[in-house]
Amino acid sequence: MSSRSVVLDAIRAAGTISRVGLIRATGFTAPTISTLVRKLINEDLVVETGHAKSTGGKRRVLLQLNHASRYAVGVHLDHGVITYALTNLGGTVVARISRPGAGAQEPAVVVARIATEIAALIDGVGVERDRILGVGLVFPGPVNATRGMGGPPDVGLAPAMRQWNGFPLGAALEQVTALPVALDNDATAAASGEHWTGGFGTATSAAALYMGTGIGAGLVVNGSTYRGPSGNVGELGHVCVSADGPRCWCGARGCVEALAGPAAVVAAARSEPATARAVGFTPGVRRPSVVADFAAISRAARRGEPHALALLERSARHVGVAARTLANLMDLEVLVLTGPSLATAGSVYLPIVRHELRACFARGTHTVDVRLSRSAATASAIGAAALVLESELVPPGHGPRPPEQVPGRRVRLTESAG
């Protein structure tokens, strides 16, 4: 990381901080901080905002990110729904819209539609194009070496998205939007979003447990999103919680996603007539996505429907077991529950996952802080935008593999905006 990026990231992490605070946080000298801060202010990325409470000496000017100076677009591409979020520099949502999903359409047709919808979102917010740093595009599957979905041929993509295998998604979207595009899987992006917006606090080992259509996890270690050698870390949905369990679409047995993922919960609710009635599932009538069906089960549970609640609690116990495995492997300090399915069912899952981690964390040297995300419903789209903010503003120079590198036009941060 360049020294400029280090200072910018320290300001982001602190929220507000004085120049003296920056010296402490970064280890740089006072003249270095003074020069770098002046640069960041000239670039419009940082603003001075009032004073810290006086502690006897002279009053300290506080610095914070200039939230309205840059924006990013995040797109969550899924079979049933495509969700768009336009965020400011701080990762706060400024605009959001959900549109029909990719379905069985040709990838090229979907990409053209995404470009049009991104353009309309930017126009609708009234932000100048040169303040948009780029587009983050995330999906429920791994990123491959040709900047598309899926690993080796036909491996690792959920069945509904198989026609995307081999399609050069990153390059295609860059061409039609004329913006830099970063790709990632949705759970990793959700973790990046949580990190960028401060949801992990000061933890050095933190994870996002993401539940949308499936189950995944993203990891942030020592302040960096950890992606592994091929960008496919955190396949929590395929952790085995029952050796003799049902066969999963991935080929293995007893995966937590197959036993307890949202699709499994929805299928169980449909198969029990009493539960299906209580939840309001009508035979033949389908909601646009598994997530929407799962939300209906969550609402029924909240209304006190015992069958719906029992299904969720059973799922939560399995998810808790998988979460414990993750916590033990990673020595987690913080686990944030997020994703659209936990936005609606989080109050059922949180106490059960918390209890599982409290009771069984192997060495017991510290507790794992389990929280609900403040923006669970839009987490992956916000995370997609955060990928762009992170890769444009604080690109890592070493350590874990950088996020999907962005060729093509780059917004030059050294030009003054406007």
Next chain:
Amino acid sequence: MDDTWRTSAVGLVLARPPRLLGTEPFFMEFIAGIEERLAAHGRSVLLHVVAHHDAEIAAYRRWARQRLVDAVVLVNPSVDDARPAVLRDLRLPVVVAGEPTGDNPAVRRDDAGSMRAALAHLVGLGHRRVARISGPDALLHTRTRTAALLTAAAESAVDAVVVAGDYSAESGARLTTGLLDGPDPPTAIIYDNDLMAVAGLHAVTELGHRVPRDVSLIAWDDSSLCRLASPALTTMSLDVHSFGESVGESVLRLVTGESVPQRWCATETVVVRGTTGPPR
């Protein structure tokens, strides 16, 4: 350019100070309800979050110029609200979520009935000195709830005071402390949202009081925050998703030129959890 959603989106602008984090659960569920009705017709909700009403009005002007949305859902109608007149001039069809403004169709919440239900729960437990920490006084539904509380309290010979907060956790904590440190502290407090109530619960505990033994608390807008608080908060609960569905239904009729009936949400119910009990 293709007209992808330029003829199929409904706009919703949320004007709120950036510090009000945590408003997401209510609005995301509300929007999910609208979306559930619109999705079947290929329509979507464009949510735009701005800091204040001037930026909200600027967004409406921009959308009308760009023909980006074909209707608007207006939330949080307020006293001397400038927005309905602007929207009329822009010829943007409007559905109001809340008390009607002008002759726009509205989906109303039964704020008066819900407030009476909240007070009745407390009176039933034996409370006679009740306080309420409200939302901003400029909002129409804040005033409706205030009037309903004062009338119902007078009828039940209950002392009621109302202090205005701003929905933030900070105001919830500060005003709770003020009420409990003052002369004749209330034995029960009603909050106008979840954030203020959760902060109020922490403030009560920090003052060394016990809930509900020393003071009972009722939150508004049931959310995970209320359910996960310790003890879990007794809450006035609206079916927010079905509120959104009703708004979606009205929007669909409006944009297809059908007549739009005035709709009402069900009265909120008291979900009794761990923060209400008889006064000492």
